[in-house]
Amino acid sequence: MTNHPFAPPAHEQHWVATATELAADFAKTAADRDRTGELPIENLRALHNADIDAALVPAAIGGEGLSYRSYGAIVRALSAACPSTACIWVMHIGAAVGLIEMSTPDNARFWADKLVGGARFANALSEPSSGNLFLQPLQHAEPADGGYRLSGAKRFASGCEVADHFLINALVDGRPAFFGLDTDPDTMTFVPIWDTMGLRASRSQLITFADTLLPEDRRCQPSTGPRPNHIGAGLAFLSLGIADAALAALTAHARDRTIPTTGEPLASMQWVRFAVGDIASRLEAAAMYAQHMTWLADQNSPEFLPATMHAKLQANTIAREAADLGVRVGGASGYTRGDIERIFRDAQAGWLMAYSGEICQDTIGASILAPTPQDGHHD
Ligand SMILES: Cc1cc2nc3c(=O)[nH]c(=O)nc-3n(C[C@H](O)[C@H](O)[C@H](O)COP(=O)(O)OP(=O)(O)OC[C@H]3O[C@@H](n4cnc5c(N)ncnc54)[C@H](O)[C@@H]3O)c2cc1C
Incomplete structure (x- = not known):
């Protein structure tokens, strides 16, 4: 993917690498945080201390203006490790950069300084x-x-x-x-x-x-038209990361678990291979589409808005289906408290978050089914 136009640009890949490195640490406490419901403030501070928050300050006011392509890749890596951290971070960046972009120049500077200084949004x-x-x-x-x-x-x-x-x-x-x-x-x-x-x-x-x-x-300035935002762009990647985690957890279980009648690992069973192949292939497609959506955001294309709905719908769906396969492959062991059941619970959230899966489906469906002048209908 290195040179693919939808991939993080080469000069930004170090940000994705840094976030991925931090995420490996975040993964170690994700299960405990799920149990205690403790907010991962240390993780959020670590992201700030690595200057990742500052990299999101828009170029128009002198920041690096990290691309949506890199931002999406970062959210996905964080979410695969600790989706609660990723969720709060998406909202933090969405609010901060949203305020910067919707404010007068003086207020935009004020919010940018706050973000760089470590304030939380x-x-x-x-x-x-x-x-x-x-x-x-x-x-x-x-x-x-x-x-x-x-x-x-x-x-x-x-x-x-x-x-x-x-x-x-x-x-x-x-x-x-x-x-x-x-x-x-x-x-x-x-x-x-x-x-x-x-x-x-x-x-x-x-x-x-x-x-x-x-x-x-x-007060924010009236909008001058549709523009990309980091919540709309980030939610698909939140679900993609959870799908990655589901696939990793079920793969580990399938490789480890031996079927006594055959003496072979669960991973060698044909139904498991078919199901994993199907999920992995559709996860690739959902991820590629989400990356396309971030490319549209980086072009400031008006096609970004409908693309967020397609991307969110596909990513929410594959996360839930990968997590569901995890429970089936996990058997009763996966049904007991552990990574597979935690990921199954986490995977439900993306679909519910606004815009919900149903609203995305309805909006996309209506845009296709709406009568057009070609059908003999005129507004
Ligand atoms: C983990 C998590 C984090 C969140 N973080 C934030 C946050 O930081 N800030 C924030 O402001 N919000 C946040 N939200 C809220 C989120 O964006 C949604 O607003 C919320 O999940 C909607 O829940 P609700 O119970 O109000 O659903 P409702 O809107 O009541 O929806 C209930 C059902 O009705 C359906 N429905 C509703 N309206 C329509 C419609 N027009 N057409 C078709 N179907 C419809 C929905 O699809 C759903 O099936 C978060 C939610 C979650 C789960």
């Missing part, structure tokens, strides 16, 4: 009533001195307990508006209800707001 976008409508909030912020005050709640905010700043949205004058918000312990409460099936160490808690000021001077 999170997204408070999803609402309890319907998390999938995360770009169309239903909660109103009311005009107040210095900005707008929000009372309400946001749900599933990964890494919120260690965040210094949030990308948050609310309705202002009836329209969705985005703000950069400093954590305000006087008006914000993190409600510890995150007791989930998988991605347990992402600690994506509920946040309540009681008259929290969304400052006018940190």
